[in-house]
Ligand code: HEC
């Protein structure tokens with residue numbers, strides 16, 4: 376082989392190698408661009424989904440905001456809600472033969488976050504505040520409709536023990552003034568079981584925990600939370616609590632491991648936690664949560680400070 380041929384081969388190899396390296400780099404670059412485009416697409420999708428979710432509740436916020444204040448009340452029918460408010464503490468919802476007659480308010484203490492923080496038939500009372508924002512109800516998430524929940528609360532022995540709705544409506548019908556109010560709010564149907572439930576649901580829509588320091592902070596008043604609480608909000612995001620505790624009330628929208636993901640809004644008013652209600656200390660809940668067990672103590676502490684302002 377002449378020297379010249381040898382050098383030609385070496386040159387050709389070098390060119391080929393350069394082309395290969397170039398192709399590889401270009402491929403990597405294209406891969407990175409595709410991944411970035413996919414991430415941007417997913418983010419845009421998440422932003423649009425969030426905006427649509429909040430719009431459903433009449434909350435108008437930029438979809439990019441993760442923490443969002445609750446609106447001062449939800450749209451509701453005022454006349455019907457007034458009847459529902461009365462029924463919430465009305466013994467006639469419970470069967471007359473049950474001596475203690477458990478009205479809704481006996482277990483759902485409005486001054487304590489909408490719960491008595493007590494166990495009834497092995498289950499902790501869930502708060503009634505913000506119930507209208509939920510899309511899944513009861514400890515196992517077995518119901519997804521607030522009317523169905525209220526019907527169950529009125530009819531079943533574990534709760535108010537009112538018996539079949541038709542019987543409840545018949546008992547209430549003895550009250551001529553109440554029957555007239557039902558007729559004026561609901562038309563000809565008037566005082567029937569489904570309308571009794573509906574009036575209570577309209578009332579529940581008025582029970583919203585808005586106006587907390589957290590709400591003001593969400594709305595842009597930075598100083599409403601102290602630096603430790605603000606740091607806790609960052610831990611909340613970093614620990615991915617929002618994977619489950621999301622939406623307007625930070626939860627109540629899905630089931631995880633057979634349990635309804637609790638709404639965290641209004642948490643500061645409650646004094647017992649998790650379905651069994653045995654845990655009375657928020658500090659003890661965090662390590663039990665996915666993403667909570669591995670947190671360093673100082674992060675855990677800030678996180679709990681944040682949970683207390685919700
Ligand atoms: C004996 C106590 C008791 C009475 C009385 C009672 N509740 Fe409840 N309520 C509970 C318990 C306990 C739960 C949780 C049940 C579960 O998780 O399976 C609950 C859950 C609820 C929920 C679901 C909250 C959620 O986010 O999942 C609503 C709404 C509710 N009750 C409304 C009412 C109304 C309205 C009345 C009156 C008609 C009423 N309750 C009467 C104890 C009671």
Ligand code: HEC
Nearest residue numbers: 614616619631634635636637648649650660664665666667
């Ligand atoms: C994989 C889903 C999931 C993740 C992630 C998650 N949680 Fe939960 N969380 C739940 C479920 C489910 C419950 C209700 C359990 C029960 O009722 O026994 C709950 C309940 C709670 C409660 C008790 C609320 C109450 O009223 O009883 C707190 C507080 C809480 N979570 C905080 C957090 C924090 C803080 C994080 C992040 C470190 C977190 N969670 C991450 C699913 C999750």
